[in-house]
Amino acid sequence: MRKIVVCLSVLLAAISARAQVTFPVNGVTDKRGGAYAFTNVTLVQDANTTIKNATLVIENGKIAAINPKQVPANAIVVDCKDKYIYPSFIDLYTSYGIPEQERRAGGFQFGAPQQLDNDTKGAYGWNKAIKSYIDAFAIFSKDAAKAEQLRNAGFGTVLTHQADGIVRGTGVVVTLTDESDNAAIVKERASAHYSFSKGTSTQSYPSSMMGSISLLRQTYIDAAWYKNNPGSKEGTNLALQSFNNIQDLPQIFEANDKWDAIRADRVGDEAGVQYIIRAGGNEYQRIKEVAATKAKFIVGLNFPDAQDVEDPQNARFVSLGDLKAWELAPSNPASFEKNNIDFCLTASGLQNPNTFLANLRKAIQYGLSEKAALNALTANPAKLIGISDKVGSLEVGKLANFIITSEPVFNDKAVILQNWVSGVKYGVKEDAWTPSAGVYNLVLNRMTGASKYALEVKANNVANVIGTDTLPAKLSVAFKSVSLSFSEKKAPRGGRGGAAPVAAASLRLSGVDNGNGYWQGTGVDTLGNPFTWTAILTGNEVAKTADSSKAKSLNIISQVTYPFGAYGTTDLPKQETILIKNATVWTSESAGILESTDVLLKNGKIAAIGKGLSDPSAKIIDGTGKHLSAGIIDEHSHIATSSINEGSHSMTSEARIGDNLNPDDINIYRQLSGGVTTSHILHGSANTIGGQTQLIKLRWGATDDALKFAGADPFIKFALGENVKRTTSTNNIRFPDTRMGVEQVLMDAFQRASDYQDAIKAASAGTKKGGSVNPFTKVRRDLSLDALVEIMNSQRFITCHSYVQSEITYTMRVAEKFGFKVNTFTHILEGYKVADKMKVHGSNASTFSDWWGYKAEVQDAISQNASIMHKVGLNVAINSDDAEMARRLNQEAAKSIKHNMSKEDALKMVTINPAKMLHVDGKVGSIKVGKDADVVLWSHEPTSIYAKALTTIVDGTIYFDREKDNELRAAIAKERNALILKMLAEKRGGANVTAARPTFNVINECGDHEHNHGILDAHEEN
Template sequence: MKKLFFALCLLGYGSFLTAQDYFPENAGVKVNNNNYTAFTNAKIYVTPTQVIEKGTLLIQHGKVVNASSNVNIPKNAVVIDLQGKSIYPSFIDVYSKFGVEQAKRKPGRGRSTQYEPSREGYYWNDHIMPENKAIEKFTYDDKEAKTLRAAGFGVVNSHIHDGIARGTGVLIALNGKGTNANRILDDRSAQYFSLSRSITKAQSYPSSLMGTLALLRQMYSDADWYAKGNATTTDLSLEALNSNKNLVQIIEAKDKSHDLRADKIGDSYGVQYTILGGGNEFERIEEIKATNAKFIIPINFPDAYDVSNPYAVDYVSLQDMRYWNQAPSNPKVLADNGIKFSLTTYDLKSPANFKEKLIKAIDYGLSSTKALEALTTVPAEILGKSNEIGALKTGYLANFLISSGDIFDKTTTLYENWVQGTKSVINAMDVKDIRGDYQLMVQGKSYDVVISGDISKPKIEVKQDTTKLSSKIAYDNNWVTLSFATDKGEKTYRMISAVTNTSDNLSGRLVLPDGTESKFTATKSKSFTEKETDKEKADKSIQVVPVTFPNVGYGFAAKPKAQNTLFKNATVWTSEEAGILENTDVLVKNGKIVKIGKDLGAGGATVIDATGKHLTAGIIDEHSHIAALSVNESGQNSSAEVKMEDVVDPEHMGIYRSLAGGVTSLQLLHGSANPIGGRSAILKLKWGEEADGLIYDNSPKFIKFALGENVKQSNWGSFSRFPQTRMGVEQLYMNYFQRAKEYDTKKKNGEPYRYDEEMEVLAEI
């Protein structure tokens, strides 16, 4: 029975902090440590905005007892003097893979021929897996935990990064000396979604973004139907989805436009997602703000492009260069617009790169206060844990950082990261800083020595006059060993010196190349100061180019707005009975033609002299596939449920080129991959407008049907999806329309029915 209970504790169930209190102690004397630890004389960031200049942090049993400038320190307290040092809450990452076994991509085999689900008792689509539980795939990874702690993190929220509905996450404290029983703060920390299908499931649908969005809509409708007890079979996926609906709902969007698409899905079903953004939210900040969502923002800013090769320059687009220049400003723009966001290590090569990227965001205008909020109080708020983590208030977990100064300064040293009251040493606090410039005398010869790098892991450079010599340094336990080689490495000098608090110079034993011993002295002439690299100087002097609409080549400096215009003396092609009118004026107000005639008054409108020019109605393209992020949903033989309006791409260069050719409106059609495609989008082409602004209000409703070779997969080579012949195509139409009629009859008769977005469309036809 004890073994079973212990196993459950490892999975994070039960009362984590007290579950093992009654376990026998067979390894020694059982003792409860009730001592306190007091950190005195420190600058304490209780929260990002509540700072104590010379305060004391008192902790016991892994929690904060008090943080104040006036703390009564108990007698049974270990007192640590942090004079001149700072204490911050440890960071929180809301979007992590830490410790959770991740799905592995199956080898691709082109188009999938699996049309039915592979599972029984679960949802009809394999890419919907809300029943997944990260806790069941969790194993504490001590090596990765050390890397995260070194980057300042004390808590991470992890999940299985696979599928459209991904299941629940697990919230973990990175306590290196704890057990899963007390590390796991929440084994159902959030419910996760994405706009990407599973990499492990082969079911063909959805094969596109518009199919994914349609599937999410249908999933929510089915969950509601199931929750009301209308289903006749058990569906473990929908049960899990409904069971988790009161958790934090997080969706991976990874792009400014996808942010808006995801939010629209959530709004339709009363779900307020927290959105994992793409780092380009600054390009559509007004629309992003209007979502009222909280965001999780990666800071994987692109590195500068190597354009030293003149041929490589041609492969770097203006859009890419703009993004490289503007991306580090994204956190600042979000903060300036009052949007709550947390920062994440997601998509970084390593957490070790996090500080460098964060400092870059600060260089681009993000305030230190907002940066700290995005790593402490905001992620705690997103997770609903604002009364447990993210601050150093009484009763909160004792998760905190000890640093030499401003945690976001490049030169600041992070000494320790305490998680649940357990210390992790990042850089030893009592290590003397030996960095600086020295004059080294060896056998009557003078050498210039520069020691730089980290305090505990220094680097060395030795020069004789202007010649740089091969050199090495090691610093450990207050002993420093040095070596350098002359004469192309043939003569190596080795030195060792004790590091003391009584002198800044280094002196000690010298071993000459011939093996004889002598003494050396390296006299310190200058303390270490961090030198700015050329790259850092460039970063500080860089000017962020203004966002254009769209933010690609040929964008406008401001979002275009309709203006009243009078065209004078044009040759007007009316396309009506009036025919062609010479020397005629056309007055446009509020986006519509209000008057055609001669000698019209401007009435405050902008006047354009059209003498010698022709004015016609814009061309309408009735069948187009431009300006779409995906054209076909080929995963099923009917995809009437998908909408081209979901995938309008306002930055597609086809819009710019079509306008140049005189096209002003078009019907954006689904492709011909299946007999019944998706619903059309009727667009007004406006370069610089966002996606919804291109769609006509109250658009007439059209859908794409197709015949011929594509729909029977003549060139696909799968020979598995019905139909495979033209006879089959006819029968498919007959079958779907019959089903739609039956669906519509049931609906009109007031009978209970499962809302089916596909049948809704076909019934309307």
């Protein structure tokens, strides 16, 4: 009976072995895994554990033992004396093995055909950028060439996904094996992926950063509704179904900028999701804000190359910010470590993975510790996506994924010799498999007798043969094979005239490394006579040079400033107690203009106004001969944003300017120099109902959130006329196409909003113990309709782009039909024709001083417009709609003086009047005790063409000072010059240098319904 059991066991084992061969093989199918024992090695198990003179045993693709009592008899022994073994690296952000998506022109851009609907076949969602149903494992196919590149950089495992769309589906963990695709897959659905880029989608929506954010926010809402209402009438939605299915996976978000990282985290916070964020590379510029996200990061090493700034004309167009970024970008990984942010490292973004190790060593030179670097490449990524049981450290039972290096891997001279993936060897630089560095006794056993030499071997196969002379040798040690060639005498010099030296004939040796410093083999001399030879290590080691990555001096010139670039400061300006003495004060209040008056600013407020004021703690500013006014308020601006128009649909009220503020915009500083302290940042005019606006204070150096005017009423941008109906577009398929259609868009939108509001009220009517029912369990929430409901309930207010009197009139009628009013008509160059109707309706007017003739709608514009509306009794403001004009709004307002408007009333059009129309006149717009300390000290009266803003103060903080500005200009010039000289030194030292790249600054304007303007604005320090 026992014999039968044994036979059965053997039979089952044979069946099991055969069952593993699931593919037919044209040849011998007995592919043996084998066992290997790597002896005498320095084994770095993980960042915390290093074992010297260790033995690592692998078998069948896994780690079988570490330091066993006895090496298995069947194991192939590999002597790794003076070698190092590390866990192979893990990259969590790749598209390795994923088919590249075809990118076609599309979306909402100038000259491109519009596409409003999703043309993907199947029961998917309405938007093509939501690709949650893509599973990377289903489309993965190994790429031998790319796998080799990544292996050569030290990687053995990668997480790969289809980098296309806002929601990108799932990622798959694979090893970089050349075996089958099946064998490569380690974990099928390992992660879910997101971005702000719609990728290859040719659909018009979204066309902006804020549109992408809105789509993602709405998708979370829609997916929750779909999950909780399985019987909803919309039927099957594979996009939402798969979106819900991937929420339990690690959520990875691609952010290509420090502000994008913060934006992504806010989206996640709203949805109750903590993203792992793929960093953009400039997070060091705002690392404290990045740390505050509490996110874990995947950090790239694609540092900018030096630019060729030899030509001064080219150099002048490279901004200081770009020069500073070139110098400081390698400090980005170290900034994550120093701020205790968990992070991984990735090779993504590099044009060639071969530069990965060089860039990593540069990051270490800039302060990244070797321990943090190793963790970021092994344990951290394994932990983040739940594969620590398989890879990330060298422990028994895990995959045999490891690299063998000639030295500690982060040393400048370290070479990756081999990369073992799942127990399979992949040679990297095997010819650099150098034995122990030291001096060998080299003996050539010739027929004429023995010739003895000293063979001096250094790192990376550098060798010299020392006899009568020291002779350079050519050495190659590849695994167990050794080859050596050298000439027994120095090459003779050439003849006269500087001729090249004559090459001397060489002895050629080849043999094997027997281990323990003993080589032997055969060779031939210069006459072809054979001989045998031996080389025995004497133990006299060659002195190793210090690691050059730590020996180099960085000579850092730049510092991180806020904002990062020209006119930034290392410390943010602080609120002060300020006493402005003996100025002419333009109050913009009933008090009028006060001569020789003091104003005390304390705790960010206007504390006192009068004569002879004093405060021992105050900073004194002499206002003698100068004029003080409230800070200028621009009711209509488009600065400080990443995008300004979500122009794809007729209604995009879900889009929010506040989602994509750009606090680094140099126009903030420039406008402070013109006395502007508050700006109303509007959505563009590409659609009838545009996006939600954002009121900001010009706090130069603050974060995007800190720019926002706290407590201000929310507004939204509407538009009428040519921009909305796309008069200039030849590809318009979007409704409306006429002025009549614009009115119908308004009617339809508010009727839907009214029905939506009724449904919410009905759903809220039922009660439960403890309170009201959440209406959105019964009503599907719609972010765009939410904004319209707020308008109807006087919780959000309209500023409407307008020109033609007929459109202004019908818009007021639509508003009255649905029980609200249009708060402000902006532009309104035909306002003088309908001022009486606007007064009855209750609207404000924000206009230009004298713009005329730039399109058909403004042929009837007149420079008396503002004065006429003012005389009728409207609250009138002068706005900029232009980053450059905003620097001289005081002068634009003063133009109405020639039309019989007083100087005081003219100034009020850029101070208290816009404050009133923005509902913040209780805080800003005039000089009055208790209001925010937002004031400007002018060189002349503010309505004069000679007036210059000398000091601009926001909340009691000096954000612009003309004397300080002169000092900054000198410092900027000095820093620029030093960085340019450093770049030139890099070029002359042989470093990679790219052609000089001019820095562009995107200037947004209201009419940018087709594209934004990229302005060559690199020399921002002017």
